[in-house]
Amino acid sequence: MDEQKLNRTIAIFGCGEVGATLAYTLVLNPICNEVILVDPKTDLLEAQVRDLNDATFRGNNGTRVRAGTPRDAAQADIIVITAGAKQKPGESRLSLLSRNLNILRTIFSAMQPINPHAIALLVANPVDILTYFARKLSGLPESQVLGTGTTLDSARLRGVLAQRAEVAPNSIDAYVLGEHGDSQFIAWSSITIGTTPLEQALPEGHFTPNFKQEIAEHTRGAAAAIIASKGCTAYGIGNIAASICKYILYDVRCVRPLSYYQPDLECCLSMPAVIGRKGIVRAMPMRLDEGERRELEACAGHLRGVIDGVEMELKAKVELQSALEKETVRGGDGSGS
Ligand SMILES: NC(=O)c1ccc[n+]([C@@H]2O[C@H](COP(=O)([O-])OP(=O)(O)OC[C@H]3O[C@@H](n4cnc5c(N)ncnc54)[C@H](O)[C@@H]3O)[C@@H](O)[C@H]2O)c1
Numbered sequence: 001m002d003e004q005k006l007n008r009t010i011a012i013f014g015c016g017e018v019g020a021t022l023a024y025t026l027v028l029n030p031i032c033n034e035v036i037l038v039d040p041k042t043d044l045l046e047a048q049v050r051d052l053n054d055a056t057f058r059g060n061n062g063t064r065v066r067a068g069t070p071r072d073a074a075q076a077d078i079i080v081i082t083a084g085a086k087q088k089p090g091e092s093r094l095s096l097l098s099r100n101l102n103i104l105r106t107i108f109s110a111m112q113p114i115n116p117h118a119i120a121l122l123v124a125n126p127v128d129i130l131t132y133f134a135r136k137l138s139g140l141p142e143s144q145v146l147g148t149g150t151t152l153d154s155a156r157l158r159g160v161l162a163q164r165a166e167v168a169p170n171s172i173d174a175y176v177l178g179e180h181g182d183s184q185f186i187a188w189s190s191i192t193i194g195t196t197p198l199e200q201a202l203p204e205g206h207f208t209p210n211f212k213q214e215i216a217e218h219t220r221g222a223a224a225a226i227i228a229s230k231g232c233t234a235y236g237i238g239n240i241a242a243s244i245c246k247y248i249l250y251d252v253r254c255v256r257p258l259s260y261y262q263p264d265l266e267c268c269l270s271m272p273a274v275i276g277r278k279g280i281v282r283a284m285p286m287r288l289d290e291g292e293r294r295e296l297e298a299c300a301g302h303l304r305g306v307i308d309g310v311e312m313e314l315k316a317k318v319e320l321q322s323a324l325e326k327e328t329v330r331g332g333d334g335s336g337s
Contacts, residue, residue, distance in 0.1 A: 149259030
């Protein structure tokens with residue numbers, strides 16, 4: 001990689017609920033000089049830019065927000081993708097796939113050439129599948145394409161365990177791993193409060209199969225419960241995405257469960273990694289017990305199945321297109337002879 005020049009610019013594709021909340025979080029906690037918003041809804045885009053800038057004028061805030069084109073966004077240090085359809089109440093994240101994959105394709109082709117040092121951060125759902133395809137569409141090195149993955153689910157897990165154990169959430173080390181979706185799982189065997197294993201840290205008799213099931217259901221269903229009442233989730237993910245941007249720009253080297261390519265599983269899913277200026281600095285191997293390893297393999301198998309389905313569909317489309325082109329050429333020859 002050439003020597004990198006840091007402009008401290010963050011581009012956000014999509015200025016709906018999630019994109020605007022992320023931009024607002026970046027304005028309130030300034031970590032960059034400029035936020036570039038890109039959205040085909042031009043009236044919404046202009047209104048969001050004006051409203052967000054109003055939030056910067058009161059203090060001595062150095063962050064400016066502006067509307068941009070995909071080509072402007074392509075030169076940013078971090079390119080965040082929140083563009084895409086969101087779940088309707090009761091809808092699964094995977095059902096958004098074909099719509100959001102088309103949007104992703106449009107975005108990456110409109111951005112070429114991309115700053116070779118840029119980090120692409122995927123937020124739109126289904127985030128693990130989109131992260132997998134963004135690696136291919138962006139042309140960026142593997143380590144520079146990542147998804148928010150289960151960082152939000154893990155924060156929710158820490159929140160609920162903190163209530164049960166009556167300690168601060170940041171004293172809990174706990175990870176939800178795998179898919180940011182229904183096949184996610186909790187790595188129970190490694191949870192600690194401070195340095196004390198969870199089972200020992202909870203009051204005696206609390207760490208039962210029922211407790212584990214209840215917490216797992218809470219974590220897995222948290223987004224759906226919020227969407228059922230307000231139609232979207234935005235503050236949690238806005239905050240998580242803003243902190244990931246900070247870890248990248250300031251080379252913080254935090255360990256977080258981000259979605260990134262797992263060569264042995266041939267898909268993107270969340271496992272702990274060190275995050276810094278170059279994106280995924282390195283994987284942080286995690287000891288899983290036998291049951292957790294089985295859950296990881298089932299989760300990867302499920303994601304791999306979805307990826308295979310998409311790839312087969314893409315291949316069939318290309319073959320059909322080339323057959324149609326050949327037919328047109330033959331038809332043209334026939335009429336001309
Ligand atoms: N990863 C997570 O943890 C997480 C959490 C919450 C939401 N999400 C996902 O984030 C996505 C956005 O959710 P939302 O509530 O902001 O939706 P929204 O409908 O409010 O906003 C989406 C925006 O994307 C824009 N868009 C569409 N095509 C575009 C393109 N080519 N370029 C730029 N912008 C484009 C739309 O015009 C719209 O303004 C959804 O897929 C949702 O499921 C992910």
